[in-house]
Amino acid sequence: MSTPIMRTLFYASVVLLALAAPLLAPAFKTQMAFLWVMIVFALSWDILGGQMGYNSFGNILFFGVGMYACAIVQRDSGLDYFPALYVGMVTGAMVAVGFAAVLGSGMLGLRGHYFAIGTLGLGIAAGEFASGWDYIGAGSGLLTPLFPGEIGGRETFFYYLMFAIAAMTFPVLRWLYAGRFGLTINAIRDDEDKAEAMGIHTTLYKTAAWCTSAFFLGLTGAVVGNMIGFIDPRDVAFTGATYGVWMILMAILGGKGTLWGPVIGAVVFHVTQQLFWTYLLGWQRVALGLLIVIIVVFFPLGILGWARERWPERFGHKVQQDLKPVQGGK
Amino acid sequence: MDSIQLLFDAPILSVQLLLDGLLIGAIFALAAYGMALVWGVMNLINIAQGEFVMLGGYVAFFLAQAGVHPLFGVPLAAVVLFVLGWMLYRAVIFRVVDKDLFISLLATFGLSILLQQLANEVFGADVRTAESGFGTLFLFDGMVTVAWIKVVAFVAALLAGGLLMLFLKKSRLGRAIRATAQNARAARIMGIDTNRVYAATYSLNAAICGAAGALVAMTWIIHPYLGLPYTARAFMIVVVAGLGNIAAVFTAALGLGAAENFAGFIMGAEYQAGFVFALLVVILIVRNAWLHRKRRYLQ
Amino acid sequence: MGILEVKGVRKTFGGVIANSDISLSVPEGKIIGLIGPNGSGKTTLFNSIVGYHPIDGGSIRFLAREISRLRVPQIARLGLIRTFQQTRIYGKMSCLQNMQISVPQTLQRWGLVMNKIPAEDTERAEGLLEFVGLYAKRHLFAGDLSFGxxxxxxxxxxxMIRPRMLLLDEPTAGINPTLINALISRLRRVSTELGITLLVIEHNMRVIMDLAEYIYCLAHGELLAEGKPETIQNDQRVVDAYLGAH
Incomplete structure (x- = not known):
């Protein structure tokens, strides 16, 4: 991936493979759609967790909020299936961004473990309140409308929809990280007090980062609600104990704070999970806890982080003895 | 808001709620005290705190099943959890204790999920309780009823907390723990084996949580998923009370117990857990905003 | 009137008086020194000036504007930048990135948030890295550099941030002694060529006497003496303060 041509070829082949996948393996459309979900999860968590150093345990909030907002639009708007879905998706994303913006100023003032535990509380509280609120179906949940197309079309449709979202998330983040935005949130991660002393509008950037994360999660939530077809407040929407933890785990597994790390982590995690999870017969969540402990204790850098530590020069961190031709300092 | 109206119509109900809340608050104080201890000494926030409480509850429950009075479960749970705490320290915690805060936070979060799900697989998801058979105390002409076990549990919680405090003050190990809390590096230079101190601290915390759990099993109910709310409660109590102040921890815990009981009554019991977590968020934000006025933040 | 005017600043921590009734004036374009034994309140005064904590009394004016009620980033954006005694850089970013992010943060630039780093920023960053002798290490993690x-x-x-004024907290501490002269000449160039006003905390007497045009000396949180370097050097009170006879 060193030259632009190689890179273009690489991206083109990934996109082609992704587009052809439902034809190549029609039996696994839903599982493959969830692969894209996982990638968006890990990428969106890493905006704060990896790039900005704000480890959120509660990003699942935005996922659930997006899911419910979309389902409400679909239920109450009176539009046809597809217009309602698209309006719902946009609404879901916007409501999630709204939540992030409103909560941002208060929550993002918290640092370190206070932020982590505060967000954990936020995610769980959301699930608890959702299961008591009758307007959104309370504990008995909410059904999303039936897909109008023929049988099998539903899976294909959602596969491509989810792929589209993932295919939008990655380049947007790549572009954000390459510019001032990425550098600024990295600076906040490394030393927020210094960033403030250098005059950086930290609150603004932090909120913007959280809103970005919320946007993609809200969008994904809107789609996943429809993929599953039924929204349960604790087991589908505000799933702190599964998706909420997975997104952290995948980002760490792949290497947090890198662009590709979360993607790699999500792929490895999802594929492993699909292959072996069913054999665990109810012990999956025990295994999840064990997996977190093992990865965090023995492999905290993740795959890419480890590689960067091992071969720093491959990642461009080397002394370059060439002299600068321009006279400096003026 | 009929329930608020009810409180005004029958003020004696408030007394009932307050009393129940204060009595349960003492148990929260134990978990919070343990968390403050680990936090202060090891600079580690133990998210598995609530799971220790839960496991302590199961010790009392199984003791009651075996025909022994569950009150004996309090010391037994402390011992069992002490051993478990020591094992967890040796297996996991000592590898993360000096690392980045997020690593240790996530590691204990993993332990929390692990213990919770293990309990779910092994003990089942049923709601359990350990019958103490102590009967009920009637106050104000029977208008207010208090289960005797709650009073016993309150006293037991005070006793357990007092014992731990005494241990930290008087014993050699206790003094080593307090020295490490003040300055780990200096303690190490002075010949204190901080690794052993950490192990003891973590295990003592597990033990005190276990004792609290046994009390929970007798006064209330236990199930595999009760852990996180206890962790959240302990955390917010410590945030409000600070690390070093036991009297404040106790006061905050009693206050939380009472607040929770009133909230549960007014909003309905189904919102009580939601209230706990929402309160956690509110407390963090308010406390931080307060510090922000003085250009500081929670740290 | 100076670019920075500190008048009667008082700051206490609990019962401890860290600064009491400190007044100093920094004229634009000059290099001013701030000395004093350990614990005399120099860094506290720096922190008060840049808004790190609220002051208990007095006034701090920068560019004729009261700044004692402003917050750290707001003061920084006015062009008053400090460096830290315990150096603070962004450890997990490359040196070049450390530089690229340290640009003036004005709202006009806020529109550029999503943009790539402008080539002129990179060029200036490389020029300044060259100026301090770190150009060859520009792609290394800043955290991997030595303290100096x-x-x-x-x-x-x-x-890089194009400040009007810099507060430097012990710029030569931890710097290889053979490089100190080069650093002094760089500080002078910053003052003369870039027109940046400097207020420097320094323990190295040789450096500060050589560098500063005017010196304030603190002791026990109070302003002990002020004057030209030669005056300060011969002030018995200053000598006593440093020898602990005060």
Whole structure:
């Protein structure tokens, strides 16, 4: 991936493979759609967790909020299936961004473990309140409308929809990280007090980062609600104990704070999970806890982080003895 | 808001709620005290705190099943959890204790999920309780009823907390723990084996949580998923009370117990857990905003 | 009137008086020294000036504007930048990135948030890295540099932001003694060529006497003496303060 041509070829082949996948393996459309979900999860968590150093345990909030907002639009708007879905998706994303913006100023003032535990509380509280609120179906949940197309079309449709979202998330983040935005949130991660002393509008950037994360999660939530077809407040929407933890785990597994790390982590995690999870017969969540402990204790850098530590020069961190031709300092 | 109206119509109900809340608050104080201890000494926030409480509850429950009075479960749970705490320290915690805060936070979060799900697989998801058979105390002409076990549990919680405090003050190990809390590096230079101190601290915390759990099993109910709310409660109590102040921890815990009981009554019991977590968020934000006025933040 | 005017600043921590009734004036374009034994309140005064904590009394004016009620980032954006005694850089970013991010943060630039780093920023960053002698290491993690190099990087970052005035907290501490003369000449160039006003805390007497045009000396949180370097050097009170006879 060193030259632009190689890179273009690489991206083109990934996109082609992704587009052809439902034809190549029609039996696994839903599982493959969830692969894209996982990638968006890990990428969106890493905006704060990896790039900005704000480890959120509660990003699942935005996922659930997006899911419910979309389902409400679909239920109450009176539009046809597809217009309602698209309006719902946009609404879901916007409501999630709204939540992030409103909560941002208060929550993002918290640092370190206070932020982590505060967000954990936020995610769980959301699930608890959702299961008591009758307007959104309370504990008995909410059904999303039936897909109008023929049988099998539903899976294909959602596969491509989810792929589209993932295919939008990655380049947007790549572009954000390459510019001032990425550098600024990295600076906040490394030393927020210094960033403030250098005059950086930290609150603004932090909120913007959280809103970005919320946007993609809200969008994904809107789609996943429809993929599953039924929204349960604790087991589908505000799933702190599964998706909420997975997104952290995948980002760490792949290497947090890198662009590709979360993607790699999500792929490895999802594929492993699909292959072996069913054999665990109810012990999956025990295994999840064990997996977190093992990865965090023995492999905290993740795959890419480890590689960067091992071969720093491959990642461009080397002394370059060439002299600068321009006279400096003026 | 009929329930608020009810409180005004029958003020004696408030007394009932307050009393129940204060009595349960003492148990929260134990978990919070343990968390403050680990936090202060090891600079580690133990998210598995609530799971220790839960496991302590199961010790009392199984003791009651075996025909022994569950009150004996309090010391037994402390011992069992002490051993478990020591094992967890040796297996996991000592590898993360000096690392980045997020690593240790996530590691204990993993332990929390692990213990919770293990309990779910092994003990089942049923709601359990350990019958103490102590009967009920009637106050104000029977208008207010208090289960005797709650009073016993309150006293037991005070006793357990007092014992731990005494241990930290008087014993050699206790003094080593307090020295490490003040300055780990200096303690190490002075010949204190901080690794052993950490192990003891973590295990003592597990033990005190276990004792609290046994009390929970007798006064209330236990199930595999009760852990996180206890962790959240302990955390917010410590945030409000600070690390070093036991009297404040106790006061905050009693206050939380009472607040929770009133909230549960007014909003309905189904919102009580939601209230706990929402309160956690509110407390963090308010406390931080307060510090922000003085250009500081929670740290 | 000076670019920075501190008048009667008082700051206490609990019962401890860290600064009491401190007044000093920094004329534009000059290099002013701030000395005093350990614990005399120099860094506290720096922290008060840049808004790190609220002051208990007095006034601090920068560019004729009261800044004692402003917050750290707001003061920084006015062009008053400080460096830290315990050097602070962004450890997990490359030196070049450390520089690229240290640009003036004005709202006009806020529109550029999503943009790539402008080539002119990179060019200026490389020029300044060259100026402090870190150009060859521009792609290394800043956290992997030695303490002295980090100090130089932090200095370059402060220049990158085009400040009106710099507060330097012990710029030569931890710097290889053979490089100190080079650093002094760089500080002079910053003052003369870039027109940046400097207020420097320094323990190295040779350096500060050589560098500063005017010196304030603190002891026990109070202003003990002020004057030209030669006056300060011969002031018995200053000598006593440093020898602990005060």
């Amino acid at each position: 190099q980090q100090k130089l990087l932090e200095f370059a970052m402060a220049l």
